[in-house]
Amino acid sequence: MNHQLSIPLQIGGGDHNAYLVSRPDRDFTEQELALARLLQPILTLLALHFGIAQSNSGASLDGSAHDLTAREMTIVTLLSQGLTAEGLARRLSISPRTVGKHLEHIYRKLDVRDRLMAVQTAHELGLLTATAANFRFNDTEHDRP
Incomplete structure (x- = not known):
């Protein structure tokens, strides 16, 4: 068998x-x-x-209806864990200003005004599962000031 x-x-x-x-x-x-x-x-x-997950129509499964990029999905996932913009910047090794730009794009694409609404909307749309939201990136050295 x-x-x-x-x-x-x-x-x-x-x-x-x-x-x-x-x-x-x-x-x-x-x-x-x-x-x-x-x-x-x-x-x-x-x-x-890496864009491996593709629907039969060729659209990305990471939020195709809202056109979220993989990086934006990563940021929404980390937002759901309560990270601040500074924490996101350290975790992803990018500048806080870049985080701000990503957040602007996420808010526009999800038609929301703040991070709480972005996370809530992502959950409602099925873009962010409970398991992914609880997944902790095991990269603690970037969390240190």
């Missing part, structure tokens, strides 16, 4: 994309399933960042 493990990408929209892991010899252990659950938001963000 062939054992398969599907890791769906958690991206809003009608299309479904997933990574499939298959092996012929034995089923997946609980530890391997737990690892897959931890990898799911990482794989989703990587697919969005």
Whole structure:
């Protein structure tokens, strides 16, 4: 018997994309399933960042209706974790002014006025899942002043 493990990408929209892991010899252990659950938001963000996730229509699945870029999706995800503009700048190794420009574009595209509304709207549109919002980028040295 062939054992398969599907890791769906958690991206809003009608299309479904997933990574499939298959092996012929034995089923997946609980530890391997737990690892897959931890990898799911990482794989989703990587697919969005590198434009791997594409719908059948060719539109990006990272918010195509609102035309959010992968970087903007990363910023919305980090906003949902409560990072300030300064924290975002340190985390992403960009200037606070660049963060401000990204926020301007996000607000315009989502038709909102502030970061709270941006995160709430992203959740409502399915652009930001609970798992992705809770995913912490493991890059703590950029969080230090």
